[in-house]
């Protein structure tokens with residue numbers, strides 16, 4: 723299963739969700755690949771920590787190879803996959819170079835190159851794609867390359883307006899490029915279960931028929947600690963409530 727986690731808003735939990743769902747999938751025995759499409763490389767930092775310096779190249783190297791021909795040409799993704807410290811969990815690292823490559827890739831219409839590369843990778847049970855906080859070449863490539871899209875949402879009113887735009891964008895990509903893309907649903911992150919406003923917002927979204935998932939993620943200092951330690955929650959503190967919530971989210975979208 724290829725899954726992209728996307729919201730064009732930053733700070734809603736995309737990277738946290740990608741890294742932690744992937745770590746759970748690997749911990750349960752799958753062979754799992756994370757692709758970091760964000761030039762800020764937060765998922766790479768989270769999953770590799772200090773080992774980031776030893777990565778086998780980056781996703782930018784792959785995209786760059788699609789711009790070349792002959793021997794230097796498209797190498798596929800295999801050479802750029804780096805194993806993490808966790809059994810079964812692999813990563814194609816992000817890179818700041820994604821920024822300057824973007825206009826070239828757009829001009830040369832490389833929007834299907836991620837999908838083609840993933841079609842050739844047979845051996846992974848699941849693939850999770852982290853995206854930048856923008857509907858740009860890379861997030862479009864990911865939406866075109868995926869079978870599922872999971873949308874994180876933090877409960878504020880601005881985010882709500884952005885959510886409608888986002889759902890329209892996903893529908894457009896489904897219609898134009900990827901009929902097989904299925905919306906997993908909207909996962910509410912940093913949900914304050916005892917506060918009035920977030921509950922009201924969620925109830926309104928459900929009443930509108932939006933596919934809000936039952937599993938919700940609480941705000942927890944453990945998330946920040948696990949980022950700082952570069953250790954996903956399932957390995958950092960598997961018994962903690964937030965880790966259990968991630969496991970419940972994993973079960974709900976794979977159930």
Ligand SMILES: Nc1ncnc2c1ncn2[C@@H]1O[C@H](COP(=O)(O)OP(=O)(O)O)[C@@H](O)[C@H]1O
Pocket residue numbers: 731732733734735736737738739764855911912939940941942943945946949
């Ligand atoms: N449930 C949570 N509880 C506490 N902090 C969180 C939670 N989810 C995300 N964060 C923090 O919020 C910030 C943004 O999260 P991140 O996953 O990087 O979002 P995005 O990838 O959408 O920009 C990070 O500092 C992260 O540690």
Ligand SMILES: [Mg+2]
Pocket residue numbers: 736737738760764765853
């Ligand atoms: Mg991120």
